[in-house]
Amino acid sequence: MKFLQKMRDEGRAQEMGALIEQIPYARFLGIAVDRKGNELTTILPFKDSLVGNHTLPAIHGGVIGAFLEITSVVQLLFDTSCERFPKTIDISIDYLRSGRAVPTYGRALVTRQGRRVANVRAEIWQEERTKPIAAAHGHYLLTPA
Numbered sequence: 001m002k003f004l005q006k007m008r009d010e011g012r013a014q015e016m017g018a019l020i021e022q023i024p025y026a027r028f029l030g031i032a033v034d035r036k037g038n039e040l041t042t043i044l045p046f047k048d049s050l051v052g053n054h055t056l057p058a059i060h061g062g063v064i065g066a067f068l069e070i071t072s073v074v075q076l077l078f079d080t081s082c083e084r085f086p087k088t089i090d091i092s093i094d095y096l097r098s099g100r101a102v103p104t105y106g107r108a109l110v111t112r113q114g115r116r117v118a119n120v121r122a123e124i125w126q127e128e129r130t131k132p133i134a135a136a137h138g139h140y141l142l143t144p145a
Helices: 002-009 016-020 024-029 061-079
Strands: 032-036 039-044 051-053 087-095 104-113 117-125 132-141
Touching: 016 032, 016 061, 024 061, 039 061, 051 061, 061 087, 061 104, 061 117, 061 132
Parallel strands: none
Antiparallel strands: 032 039, 039 104, 087 132, 104 117, 117 132
């Protein structure tokens, strides 16, 4: 994707928020990225439209899964020199707690990276980072620069 190359060429790779704008579903969810040094935290602000179970209320599991996947992809883009957005090969998600009606935060760690494939572990939490609401482990196909 020319957008990624343009960001690198202009020395603006740290502007991860601009990358989020290139992902339509991330833009729809309102996901933001907070960068402090080399740490990225993704932020999913709560909206009523994210609720899947109105009785609790709880965030829809599909939104949680998408947020984990987007968190992983953003970290990969930050850590690698991909020409295009990484493609998901597979992802497994562990739903640990209900996502309540509050903002949700995420972080990912690239656990292994080869020339064409990377493994990423992601966790999301709400008020306490030590109490994740979901975690994911995914494999992604990279397109090297």
